[in-house]
Amino acid sequence: MKRIPLPPRALVLAVLSLAAAALAPNIKAATTDTNSVPRGTLTTSADLLRVGLKPTLSWNVEFPSEISTVVDIVPPNTVVPKQDVTMKIRVLGASFQESLLSFLTVQAFYRTNGGSWVTAFSGLQTLVNPSSILVQKTITKNTRLDFGGRGYRSGWLTLYNTGSTAPNVVMLKNGDNVPDTTPAFQQGEIESFLKPYINSTTKKIAIGPKDLIILYELGQTDPDASGFDLQDLVMLVTFE
DSSP states (O other): OOEEEOOOHHHHHHHHHHHHHHHOTTOOOSOOOGGGSOEEEEEESOSEEETTOOOOEEEEEEOOOOGGGTEEEETTTEEEESSOEEEEEEEEEOOOEEETTEEOOEEEEEEETTOOOEEEEEEOGGGOOTTOOOEEEEEOTTOOEEEEEEEBSSSBOOOEETTSOOTTEEEEETTOBOOTTSHHHHTTOOOTTTGGGBOTTTOBBOOOTTEEEEEEOOSOOOTTSTTOOSOSEEEEEEEO
16 A cells, blocks of 8 residues: 655644634735734644545634724723733834924833833834834733823923823724825825834724824824824734
């Protein structure tokens, strides 16, 4: 009896990877986290077969769940995990400027259960690395999470955070519309660091299914002002 071995495991894994890519052609490479692509397994009914026989292959593909299955967002924008999660914080941009070529310092924060603010980032736009995970922390179920930011101009300005109703902070999930009430977005004046996270055709946010993007306006208080662009600080928060 001649036996034909099935493909090696490495080949099976490669097939799985290609299949996952085919199943999710529209997923943006907004983050490096594996929670933004389908996962799965491929099993077979036998390791060895006679010539002419065919194995039974079984697929088990798990598609990414949406942010609402992982966290609740309590108005205005406090995040409360429904289960224990790993939180990852990135800063995508810090375009708080005095002039076209002069950036100002910004700080990004988070806090749990209304406690003290913890600094996730402090510096200029030139220090920003969007792919760098600044905070990776286990957050337990029902913990209240807020995120904040402020800028420095002759002193620290107001710290705006997701627990307030100020228009200076906007939190968005995948598929949400960009803020159409803001002059900068109306006129297409979007910073280059933010463009990869916006679908150019639909003008909707394009991030991972378990991501939240937070836009901050740090220097203006009037939403109708031309400089009110909600791009002085942009944070990306991922829950796994």
